[in-house]
Amino acid sequence: MLRETMALTVRELKHWYRVKVQVFMTMIMPLVWLGLFGQAFRLEELAMGPGVPPDMVQNLFAGAPNYFSFMAIGMLCVMVLFTCMFSGMSVVWDRRFGFLTKLQVAPIQRGIIPMSRVLSSVTRALIQSLIIFIIALAFAYIPGLVGLEIGPGFGIVELLLMVVILTLLALGFAAIFTTIALTIENQETLIGVINLLNLPIMFASAALFPTAFMPDWLKSVANLNPITWAADGIRQLVFENPQPIYDLSIDILGLVIFAGSFLLLGWFFARRVLNR
């Protein structure tokens, strides 16, 4: 089973890295956010005028020394979301061009068909969000720009935990969107679904704005959003004096349940839909 899964995952990744424009395009969007929005939009000064005391800023932004650091971490999670939303697209293409027939005739577990897309999306999401992380860090060394400022406690263990959190988030979202794609026959419909869901999922979370700024109803939605759990967890790893929403272990547990349940759903759903 491992061999077939790997073979199909590698196929997906080949499709991705061979189209250089595609790699470039997926990087552009978060860079624009970091570079323009993140640099220009100093939320703390907008709210309280210039010269806000540092501890107040930290109170506002979950322990981040400035708004940019806060939203850069959120952007890692948004990057994961945006990459994984498209993980089902290749299923739709394969159905269209007959490759799915070949997979259905092959003696492989049906679940491998969505799982290979999930794994390749997770790989892509991790690569892309780690590049964003590095760029955000590098901004701090460019004069005139605000960068991601991490606490002195951030070491190799914290980095690995961050990767684990991003992986869990990616697994969950990729599983959801691949499962949706299994039932969809044309790419226009799938793009419609993605466009319908991407902004609500992004904004109803603590990725770009602290939940403290939100009305109560939105706050309670955001608190149940896996992106909030991931951003909340990573902020605790990255910043010196984190102000968490949940305990780190709760964040990770939530993400494990999120990823696990949707992976299982995708696996069994594939059995149903791909065996007519």
Next chain:
Amino acid sequence: MPPIVQVKNLVKIFNGSVRAVDGVSFDVNEGEIFGFLGPNGAGKTTTISMLTTLIKPTSGNATVAGHDIVKEANEVRNVIGLVPQDLTVDDDLTGRENMILQGDLYRVPKEELFNRVDGLLDLVGLTDAEDRMVKTYSGGMRKRLELAEGLVHHPKVLFLDEPTLGLDVQTRAVMWEHILDLKKKHNTTIFLTTHYLEEADSLCDRIAIIDHGKIVALDSPRQLKASLGGDVIEVSVESEVDSPDSITGIPGVIEVQFSEGKYRIKVTRGEEVTPGVLKMLWDQGVVVKSVNISQPNLDQVFMEYTGRSLRDAMQSSVQDRGQRMARAMQARRRR
């Protein structure tokens, strides 16, 4: 040895009312080339889809290599290869990568896979193009790659759904050379569908003629044609023989008619009976102007069993398919 494919009363009803396959039963013996001949929409592809576990039958059952197509679908998948009507190769991989991927999906032992891929690519004449992206291949090359892919795991039964559809005459001939080669090498049983009469006639050991989801005739091409009552010899002569009975007396002659200076003699085997007929006419001093032997063809067989000509039934739909295929190829390129 039990038949490698056994089909009993297979029925597939789409949308509750369309009886695409309406109770077909047949056996395919190991090592034979078994052909499904019929116009588009006759139920050929639906039957293949059921036998290759792509869709479930509405009722009836079938086994492939002893495995039930519904209950043991995965065992069936292990021993079959399918070359579907529409192309399924991956455009954005090279030919060789497509082959290796296929081998991985069927868990062909790694150490053997590369040798097999080399051999098959050579066999279908794609060695020079193996590292090129499939999107740069011509239609014929894709089809040959598809065929090679269907063989990577040495299937016991190879299902070919219209394997030469949309290919030019030369490529068709080459494809068949490959297929026969493979059959010889691996004793693969081949189940194919086609609407090319000549193809079915010259290649298949046995043919099932299918129309409106039902098998209307099943036998070897020779027997099917013989069932029409044999060949017809037409002999143009300058004068009539005195006693027509002398022709009827020749072994193999079934029926003799004479009109407008021409004998129409119905016989069992034209090429064997003709010399005797000519000798008899010669002995009686009759001058023969011309001779024509016509053998019944499968189109006549088809007409006999369905009341219409397969060629006519196909004419419009072949053009349709050709256009559809061209469009599909364009769409693939655009991607």
